[in-house]
Amino acid sequence: MEKEILSLLPNVHEKESITIGVYENNMNPIDAYPEKRVKALVSEAEKANTNIFFFTSKDVDIESEQIHGEFFEGNQRNKMMFPFPDVIHNIFPKTIYQQTLIERKLRKKIPFTSFVFGDKFNLPKKIVKNKKYAELLAPFKVVDEEYIVHEFLRENEKAVIKPIRGARGENIYFVQKREIVIELLKEKHGHYE
Numbered sequence: 001m002e003k004e005i006l007s008l009l010p011n012v013h014e015k016e017s018i019t020i021g022v023y024e025n026n027m028n029p030i031d032a033y034p035e036k037r038v039k040a041l042v043s044e045a046e047k048a049n050t051n052i053f054f055f056t057s058k059d060v061d062i063e064s065e066q067i068h069g070e071f072f073e074g075n076q077r078n079k080m081m082f083p084f085p086d087v088i089h090n091i092f093p094k095t096i097y098q099q100t101l102i103e104r105k106l107r108k109k110i111p112f113t114s115f116v117f118g119d120k121f122n123l124p125k126k127i128v129k130n131k132k133y134a135e136l137l138a139p140f141k142v143v144d145e146e147y148i149v150h151e152f153l154r155e156n157e158k159a160v161i162k163p164i165r166g167a168r169g170e171n172i173y174f175v176q177k178r179e180i181v182i183e184l185l186k187e188k189h190g191h192y193e
């Protein structure tokens with residue numbers, strides 16, 4: 001992670017500490033992300049000698065280039081003022097039309113790590129329309145009625161059902177034909193039920 005960031009940030013040198021701001025517009029990422037994910041981000045930042053803090057649009061002071069961010073000391077959640085970070089990891093990227101004024105101003109000053117390419121319907125649609133890489137797409141159907149799943153399973157042994165606007169691997173179902181029975185498994189916290 002550190003090498004990648006250093007390659008993007010010409011003004012930061014290898015022995016300097018890098019600061020990453022984790023951003024979401026309305027809700028602090030500590031509250032928006034699953035607890036395990038937040039702990040993993042904090043742990044990896046510590047291992048990489050990287051500072052990390054979490055913030056929303058309301059925490060940003062554009063004029064002073066300061067952010068009232070939250071961070072962890074051990075298991076203790078604290079808040080303090082930070083200068084603008086070297087990079088911003090936006091956890092739920094928005095299209096340019098959905099970005100707040102604060103986010104657009106931050107993007108002019110600081111590199112962001114995530115960009116919107118489209119949801120699980122529009123991205124494949126763009127790939128198919130462009131034709132380049134279309135052959136790499138797994139077969140898929142938009143499901144709004146149960147019979148579509150049955151038709152898909154006549155042609156394919158297995159299926160994965162995901163919400164179009166889903167994120168972070170939540171609400172995913174695995175469907176598999178088993179002789180005359182269809183097995184449905186739901187992924188929950190890395191396990192299948």
